[in-house]
Amino acid sequence: MKKDMISAERKSKLLKFCKSVGIKFKNIELLEQAFHHRSLTNEIKSAKNNERLEFLGDSVLGMVTASYLYKSLENPEGDLAKIKSQVVSEKTLAPIALSLHINSLLLMGHGEQMSGGQTKPAILADCMEAIIGAYYLDQGYKAAEKYVLSFIIPEVEKTVSNGLKDFKTQLQERFQKYSKQTPRYQLISKTGPDHDQTFEVSVQLGDKTFGPAKGKTKKEAEQLAAQIALQKYDFTSI
Structure with a gap:
């Protein structure tokens, strides 16, 4: 130029x-x-x-x-x-x-x-x-x-x-390490108008379920459910 x-x-x-x-x-x-x-x-x-x-x-x-x-x-x-x-x-x-x-x-x-x-x-x-x-x-x-x-x-x-990894990634890596399975997320409910929705999600590790957790997006609710599972699940018991 x-x-x-x-x-x-x-x-x-x-x-x-x-x-x-x-x-x-x-x-x-x-x-x-x-x-x-x-x-x-x-x-x-x-x-x-x-x-x-x-x-x-x-x-x-x-x-x-x-x-x-x-x-x-x-x-x-x-x-x-x-x-x-x-x-x-x-x-x-x-x-x-x-x-x-x-x-x-x-x-x-x-x-x-x-x-x-x-x-x-x-x-x-x-x-x-x-x-x-x-x-x-x-x-x-x-x-x-x-x-x-x-x-x-x-x-x-x-x-x-x-932290380098989000809660979902941490949960998946730890659960797979011990069980060779992957966490399963379930949408329990979706409420509110389109511009202000609330999602409620639980996560299942084998036969144990954690949550539900609420978030303004499904992704946020899944992250919070994964955080609950990380805090409460005894991975060494698998």
């Missing part, structure tokens, strides 16, 4: 973003490209989209995160893989993008914008990776690593403190 294609107002916004996240670009056009969703090129043929930068940034993000986990945690490989998959996921990256106001700088085609593209998790996460790719090209690995760690370390700490 040529320099004269970036307006003074747009450049000011990009520089403000850089300052807010603690990064510097020699080639501001690279950063600008990172904010170009592919739908933009459908309307402006001369505009480059951010897909190639996203591809590169995804690899840099993965490398930085894997290296940090290896150096900072003594967990086995399986745990490190689970942590990595959580912290570099769309579910994690999209809220970070919103907190950095990346959505306000995204440029996309009219149709995508009208459908709420600037707040779609997949688009936000992809843009985060594109920015990493652009920064890596502009400033090198060490600078990109510092930027990535600024938001990945808190997510790693959060993931570790919250």
